[in-house]
Amino acid sequence: MSMETQTRHLLEQRFATLYADLARTRLADWCASLPPQLAQVCFNTPHGKRELWLETLLALPEIQPSCCDFNAARVVLGRAEDCDAATRQRLQQLLEVFIPWRKGPFELFGIVIDTEWRSDWKWARLAPYLEPLSGRLVLDVGCGSGYHLWRMLGAGAQQVIGVDPSLFFMMQFHAVKTYAPDACAHFLPLRSEDLPDFGGTGFDTVFSMGVLYHRRSPLYHLQELHAALRQGGQLVLETLVVDGDVQTLLMPAGRYGKMRNVWFIPSVPMLLLWLRRLGFVEVRCVDVTRTSVAEQRATAWMRFESLADFLDPEDTGRTLEGHPAPVRAIITANRG
Secondary structure (H helix, E strand, C coil): CCHHHHHHHHHHHHHHHHHHHHHCCCCHHHHHCHHHHHHHHHHCCCCCCHHHHHHHHHHCCCCCCCCEECCCCCEEECCHHHCCHHHHHHHHHHHHHHCCCCEECEEECCEEECCCEEHHHHHHHHHHHCCCCCCCEEEEECCCCCHHHHHHHHCCCCEEEEECCCHHHHHHHHHHHCCCCCCCEEEECCCHHHCCCCCCECEEEEEEECCHHHCCCHHHHHHHHHHHEEEEEEEEEEEECECCCCCCEECCCCCECCECCCCCEEEHHHHHHHHHHCCEEEEEEEEEEECCCCCECCECCECCCCHHHHEECCEEEEECCCCECCEEEEEEEEEC
């Protein structure tokens, strides 16, 4: 069997598990449209590193984890003693192919993947405000490498699906899932625009974290999230905000914190107004936190510039461009 056939077979196996899990839920009809969408993205869209990433996934050593913990700060799969030193070294070398690791942290067989973001801090801020995830169908839009998918599963979700157009993030997710193949956590390399309107019978909980300010039309994104929810389902929205009243909105003329694709950063009152106008109810801001250089920083697993490099060294309350430094809010709401 050729390497191309093997890698294609690997992804098809992973997606077959997704379809089987979906078929047991009220979202079963979605299975009809997903296969051609996924085939187009995964097999028919060129990407210079796709084959390297797939070959790396195939090369991951077979190790049986003696434990799985999705409730700790680090998502833990296995212990160091589950394999010998040579196997663990080989695993680390392969995981390093997927540098930079941005969302985490993870621990696989004693290998600590110290990611750029302490995503566990964000989870700790929002967890007290979640409607219980036990038995719920959960969607995470813009899920990155999937760290929060595992935390959602650990909180009792029946099934979690992450959506992110990055093939690289998908590979990172599957590297972790190699050691938890039966877990009901899945990754779709799609955009939120590709999601269907479930007609009020969609997901019980929908997360969108760190996405809204990257969208040219933030209201369209909020409408997509509304369409993905069942009637009464909960939205958890986390995004950059600026200080101000209901009329306050920042649209950077150029970059924001060296990022090119930041379009709109609203105040909390404006964001709450957007959600209410679009049909959400019980809209409330539950947390506002300034991002610190302890929460987002360069590490051995993310060796490039990070937050400290994006701030004015003479005034860390400002970005290099002179905008307010990153402040992030968590909003909860329900589909009315």
